[in-house]
Amino acid sequence: MKPTYGVPAIFSFFIPGLGQLIKGQILKAFLIWALGGAIGFLLAWTLIVPFLIWAWNVYDAYNSPA
Template sequence: MSAAGQGSSGNVIAAVCSFFIPGLGQLVQGRVFKALIMFVLAAVLWIVWLGWIIHLWSIVDAAMFRTRD
């Protein structure tokens, strides 16, 4: 049995990490490619003031992540 399921404390920590830096939560979860996508999209879109959308998506994605058993 794994504690890495949706709603676990690991996902809460990952969501908090993504709150501060988009993609950091995905990186903490070991999802390097997804972390890079989130970080780059947020950085590019913050230039036109839409980065908050990716920022919020990053937080929700980290919180809702489920490992495949």
């Protein structure tokens, strides 16, 4: 049985993409790590864009189907 709601969101809260990974969404987890990391690094000076990427990651881990 795959975790579907709270556990993936908690994992993604601390490590972006981990919630998607434990749900079995390997490609989405990789894209969060690669694109989110690159965009977050390049736009870290804004503080808003990395926060939005992180917030979307937690939201997606909670709401996406397993």
